[in-house]
Amino acid sequence: MERTDVATSLGVIPLWAPAGALTSGKPVVLVITGAWAEANDMMKTPGVVGPAWDAAVMRLPGNGTPWLAETSIEAWAEAVGELIEIALARRPVVLVGLSVGALLALAVRSPQVRRIVAVEPPLVMSKLWPMAGALAARWREVPEERAFLAAVFGVTGEATREERTWWRLFDGAPPVDMVLGEVPLLPPRDLPRFPSFVDGPERDGLRTRPRIRVIEVPGAGHNIHVFAPEKLRDVLLEALERASAEPPLA
Numbered sequence: 001m002e003r004t005d006v007a008t009s010l011g012v013i014p015l016w017a018p019a020g021a022l023t024s025g026k027p028v029v030l031v032i033t034g035a036w037a038e039a040n041d042m043m044k045t046p047g048v049v050g051p052a053w054d055a056a057v058m059r060l061p062g063n064g065t066p067w068l069a070e071t072s073i074e075a076w077a078e079a080v081g082e083l084i085e086i087a088l089a090r091r092p093v094v095l096v097g098l099s100v101g102a103l104l105a106l107a108v109r110s111p112q113v114r115r116i117v118a119v120e121p122p123l124v125m126s127k128l129w130p131m132a133g134a135l136a137a138r139w140r141e142v143p144e145e146r147a148f149l150a151a152v153f154g155v156t157g158e159a160t161r162e163e164r165t166w167w168r169l170f171d172g173a174p175p176v177d178m179v180l181g182e183v184p185l186l187p188p189r190d191l192p193r194f195p196s197f198v199d200g201p202e203r204d205g206l207r208t209r210p211r212i213r214v215i216e217v218p219g220a221g222h223n224i225h226v227f228a229p230e231k232l233r234d235v236l237l238e239a240l241e242r243a244s245a246e247p248p249l250a
Contacts, residue, residue: 001043001057008082010068010075015087017056018046027092027114029055029240030084034099035152037063042098042225048233053094053240058083060101062148071147073169077107084110094243096236097121098225099197100152106169106176114243117236119179120222122197125154125164129188130195130222167205175211175246177239179232181220194222 001016015022029049033041037059046055061068061076068079084093093112097105102121122128128135135155138145149155154164170176180203181196198206206214215235220228 001046004087006083006087008068008079008086010070010079011061012066013058013061013068013079013083014065015056015058015083016043017054021046021054021056022087024054025091026052026054027094027240027244028088029053029094029096029236030080030088031055031057032080032095032097032101032104033057033059033063034097034101035060035063035148037098037101039064042096045096048236049240056088060104062145067144072151073103073107073166076104077109080104080108081110084108084112088112092243094240099222103152103166103169106166106173109172113174114246115174115239116176117179117239118176119224119232120181120197121166121169121178123166123202124199125152126161127185127199128153128197129186130191130197170209170212173211175242176213177235178206178212178214179224179235180214180216181222181224181228182216182218183221191221193227196220197222 002019004015005012006015031042031045042057049055059065092114094115095105095113096117098119102118105116106118135153136158139149139155140158154162156162180198183195185195185199206212217224217228217231224232
């Protein structure tokens with residue numbers, strides 16, 4: 001995978017893609033990985049979606065990448081829209097987002113985006129009991145992340161929180177495949193892995209919204225791309241088939 005730095009009005013966003021993928025003219029899967037993701041997360045996507053589709057991977061600003069001039073999901077989404085226009089001009093795009101990367105994908109508004117595969121986006125931050133200790137530690141130990149922690153998670157101090165909910169991101173979005181783990185978020189309990197970060201009432205709400213398909217992955221929790229990659233692959237390939245049959249947004 002080769003790195004290409006794309007200059008937007010808010011700063012540089014690096015993209016990782018195979019040689020020639022950014023200029024081929026094929027439709028593109030653009031993956032946005034999650035907060036504190038490993039550097040190799042989703043880097044095998046080109047081999048999954050090829051040869052009909054190309055793929056590129058971006059990491060969240062500040063996750064081993066430059067911070068942007070503004071820190072918010074909405075500002076970052078505008079920058080990603082610019083990136084699509086600059087680096088993927090006139091090509092159909094399917095966005096794939098993981099966790100916070102899924103929130104960012106849901107916020108992007110570009111006529112090139114045919115469909116979004118949103119994997120475990122945390123919609124109500126006050127419910128994220130599995131992350132409480134880690135978020136407090138990052139506030140204490142990594143001051144440069146405090147704007148991000150406040151904007152996205154509502155963490156405003158080591159022991160202070162403000163609610164953050166993300167339902168507004170669905171307004172005006174293209175069709176969405178919402179991929180959720182089956183392991184319930186609540187109640188708090190000892191678990192070997194993270195549960196799903198999307199609680200039952202939020203799932204019920206998603207099912208009532210038009211243009212959203214809810215896909216639950218049996219036995220999986222939050223990190224579906226790690227512990228159920230075959231299921232995620234199947235969902236992604238089906239999403240590409242659907243995207244190929246759908247006209248672009250007006």
